[in-house]
Amino acid sequence: MVEVIASALLPILFVVGLGYVAARWNIIPGNAAGAFAAFVVKLALPLSLFLAAAKANPSDLSNTSYVLAFVVGFMATFAIGIVLGYFMFKHDLRASTIQGLICGFPSMAYCGPPVLLAVVGPSGILAVLVGNLVTSLVMMPIALVLLHDDGNTGPGPKQSRTKIIGVSLLGAVRQPLVWLPVLGAACSLLHVPVPAILLSMTNEVGSAAGGVALFTLGLMLAGLTFKMDREVLLNVFVKNILQPALLLGAALAFGLRGALAQEVFLMGVLPAATLVPALAHTNTAYESEASLSAMASTLFSIISIAAGIAIAKAVL
Numbered sequence: 001m002v003e004v005i006a007s008a009l010l011p012i013l014f015v016v017g018l019g020y021v022a023a024r025w026n027i028i029p030g031n032a033a034g035a036f037a038a039f040v041v042k043l044a045l046p047l048s049l050f051l052a053a054a055k056a057n058p059s060d061l062s063n064t065s066y067v068l069a070f071v072v073g074f075m076a077t078f079a080i081g082i083v084l085g086y087f088m089f090k091h092d093l094r095a096s097t098i099q100g101l102i103c104g105f106p107s108m109a110y111c112g113p114p115v116l117l118a119v120v121g122p123s124g125i126l127a128v129l130v131g132n133l134v135t136s137l138v139m140m141p142i143a144l145v146l147l148h149d150d151g152n153t154g155p156g157p158k159q160s161r162t163k164i165i166g167v168s169l170l171g172a173v174r175q176p177l178v179w180l181p182v183l184g185a186a187c188s189l190l191h192v193p194v195p196a197i198l199l200s201m202t203n204e205v206g207s208a209a210g211g212v213a214l215f216t217l218g219l220m221l222a223g224l225t226f227k228m229d230r231e232v233l234l235n236v237f238v239k240n241i242l243q244p245a246l247l248l249g250a251a252l253a254f255g256l257r258g259a260l261a262q263e264v265f266l267m268g269v270l271p272a273a274t275l276v277p278a279l280a281h282t283n284t285a286y287e288s289e290a291s292l293s294a295m296a297s298t299l300f301s302i303i304s305i306a307a308g309i310a311i312a313k314a315v316l
Contacts, residue, residue, distance in 0.1 A: 005305050007114040012107075012274070012298055015211055019218020033219040037278035040213045045275055046176035048109070048206035049136045053184025054194045056129050061189060063130075065254035069264045070134040073247030077238055078104030078139055082146075084238070089231055091286065097146040098276065098286035102293045103238040105135055106270040109210055115266055115305060119312050120259050127263035135273075136181035144175050147283050213274045220277055220291040228296060235272075235293040240304040244268030248316075262312040269308030271301040 023030040061067070081103030085096030106112075108131045116124030187194055244265055251264040272294045280290035 003118075005302060005309075009111070009298065009302060009305070012111065012214055012271075015214035016218040016221070016274075016295070016298075019215035020222045021218075022215075023219045023222030028219065030219055030223045033216055034281055036212055036216040036219065037281040040209055040216060040275055040278045041282050042176060044205050044209035044212060046180040047202045048209040049132060049177075049181040050184040051199060051202055051206050052109075052129055052132055053136075053181050054187045054199070056133075056185070056188045058189050058191065061130070061133065061185065065256055066260055066264070067130055067134065069247065069250040069254050069256060070131050070267070071138060072250040073243060073264070073268060074104050074106075074131070074134055074139060076104075076246050077243040078143075080104075080238055080242070081235070084234060085286075094147050094283060095286040095289075097143050098280045098283070098290050099235065099293075101139070101143055101276045101279065102235050102272045102290055102297070104139060104243070105273040105276055106131065106239070106243070106267055107273045107298075108132055108135075108267055108270060111270045111301070111305075112267065115270070115309065116263060119266060119309055120262055123259065124263050124266075127267055131267050133181065133185060136177070137185065141178050143279075144178060147279075147285070209275070213278055216278050216281075217274045217291060217294060220281065220287070221295060224288050224291060226292065226295070231289060232293050232296050235289075236297050236300050239272050239293075239297050240269065240300050244304070244308060258316070262316045265316065266308055266312055269301065269304040271304075272297040274298075 019028075022028040023033075078100045081100035082093075082096045084103075085091040085099035086093065089099075091099065108128045112128040112131070113125060116127055184194075186192070245268070247268040248261070248265040251261040256264060274294055277287070277291040277294050280287045
């Protein structure tokens with residue numbers, strides 16, 4: 001178990017630490033975090049999700065109960081984070097949306113494989129694929145709509161709510177983070193082969209998403225004073241404790257048992273996705289809180305992953 005936890009977390013902590021040291025020693029200036037974040041959010045991550053979706057087995061995307069368990073667990077904690085931010089901490093909608101992503105979006109692609117391989121075996125990687133598709137096709141489009149600035153801040157007449165929603169939807173759909181995963185899923189479901197040369201070309205950029213996101217988090221943390229206030233602690237509670245409980249409840253409610261229930265549950269014990277601070281930086285919303293919460297969630301996941309593995313093996 002110790003080896004599983006170490007293999008999941010040590011690479012993350014190393015790359016975050018590398019970014020932190022690079023900024024502290026001025027090897028790379030801290031203000032370069034914006035450029036790195038834009039690379040992750042606008043190029044590397046969309047291409048990474050396109051690759052995962054395009055190479056998916058169509059049958060893996062058609063287990064309705066399995067997919068719905070992820071939708072319920074992820075979206076419930078996403079919504080809880082937004083409600084906490086907006087009503088308890090009095091943030092605006094943009095900051096509350098980033099807080100929702102911290103609470104609802106696990107670091108599946110980077111922490112999931114070693115945990116799932118140890119508990120379930122190679123078949124467990126299906127959870128990483130389906131979980132990423134749920135976040136990229138359901139959670140992120142909603143988040144991008146909520147984050148989108150309609151530009152109506154001048155003294156003139158205000159736009160109607162319907163027009164604001166329409167403009168926000170159009171702005172979100174244009175984001176590569178939305179339409180590239182949709183395109184990949186469509187290729188898989190419609191059995192449209194993606195040329196091997198195209199997969200190879202896009203993989204050169206897509207494979208960099210995880211490492212650059214972690215490095216960027218380190219750059220951001222270098223300019224912050226680490227603190228564990230009530231808001232950060234609450235974000236960690238929702239992400240690392242409440243989310244796995246909700247995912248397990250959803251899995252059992254939809255009739256999943258054995259390995260499938262284990263896979264859904266274990267996705268919840270993972271730390272918050274490191275791409276969220278990058279997204280916060282590119283949207284200039286909830287920046288310091290997102291970085292601190294992501295780091296705290298990663299540190300606490302030493303406990304949540306260990307407990308999750310023990311529960312999955314003993315109970316499910």
